[in-house]
Amino acid sequence: MKAALIEKHGGPDVLIYGDVLDPVAAPGEVVVEIHAASVNAADWQVRANEYGSDLEFPYILGRDFSGIVNAVGAGVDDLMIGDAVFGVCDVGQEGAYAEKIAVKAAIIARKPASVSHLEAAALALIGLTALVTVEDTLKLKSGETILIQGGAGGVGGFAVQLAKHIGARVITTASAANHAYLHDLGADEIIDYNARDFTEAVSNCDAVFDTVGGDVAQQSFAVLKPGGRAAFIASGATAPEPTRGDVLSLRPRVSRDRAHLERIMDLVAAGAVRVPEITPYPLSEAAAAHRVSEARHLRGKLVFNVR
Secondary structure, eight states: OEEEEESSOOSGGGEEEEEOOOOOOOTTEEEEEEEEEEOOHHHHHHHTTTTOOOOOSSEEOOOEEEEEEEEEOTTOOSOOTTOEEEEEOOTTOOOOSBSEEEEEGGGEEEOOTTSOHHHHHHHHHHHHHHHIIIIIISOOOTTOEEEEESTTBHHHHHHHHHHHHHTOEEEEEEOGGGHHHHHHHTOSEEEETTTSOHHHHOOOEEEEEESSOTHHHHHHGGGEEEEEEEEESSSOSSOOOOSSTTSEEEOOOOOOOHHHHHHHHHHHHTTSSOOOOEEEEEGGGHHHHHHHHHHTOOOBEEEEEOO
C-alpha cells in the first residue's frame, strides 16, 4: 500500500510518499481502507521531534481517518467488512497517512451516509478533543462565559459551536481575517490578537480553553474569575502551573471511544455543529500540507484525499 512516511526527523521535506506492507487485523481489530485522513498540529510536531519521541523508522504519521472496513479480526462482532467508519488512532498509535490501517474496533464508529469521508476525517480528532475539553473537563454550563483561544482553528471552531449549543457566552481570539467566519459560527465577541491585548479586553470568565500555548497559555489565567478553570491542549502533556491560587489549571485526557465519536455525529445531524472548512490535499503532497499547518494561520482543516 502507499503511505506518507518519515525515515528521520526534520522539516516537511523528510516526508516520503512510498510503499509499505499492508497491515493485518489482530484480535479485536479491523483493517480500514482509508479514504481520507486529516492533518493535525501533532503530526508535524512528531515529525520535527518536538515531543522527543523514540520512533521506529520508517514511521507513518496521522491520527484520524475515515474509510471502509476491509478486514475483521477475531472477536469483532459489531463491525463488518464494507462498513463505512471513522475514528482516531489509539493513544500512542499513528499511521493514518496511508491507504490502510489496523485499529481497535471498539474505538471507531460508523460513519453516517450524510457525511463524506473528507468531512468525517476532518471532524474526528478535533471533535473528540473539543468534546472532552468543553464537556468533560471544563464541564461548561449554560449561562457561563468562556474564552476560547484560537477560535478559527479546527478544535477552536468546533469548541465555539459546542459552547454556544450548551448555552454559554463565547469569546474567542482570532486575526481580523477570521472574524466574519467566527461570527457565523456563533461567537459573541471576537478579539483581534494582533490589535488588542486579550487580558485587557476580557475579564471575569468562568472558563478558558487554550489551543495556542506559549505565552498565551500563561496569560490566560488573568481573565478568569475566582474559582474559574482553564484547560490547555497546546502546553505539553501537563497543564501549566497557574499564576494564581484561586483557579484551576487542567489538561484534558482525550481518550478514544465510540461514544464520543457518535456524539460528534449527533451534534452535526442536529445542526449544532457544522463541518469545518476543508482544504484537500492528495496524500502524495503531505509535505506541502505540513508547511501550511506548521505556519499555524490556517482556518478549518487540511484533509488528505487518500482514495
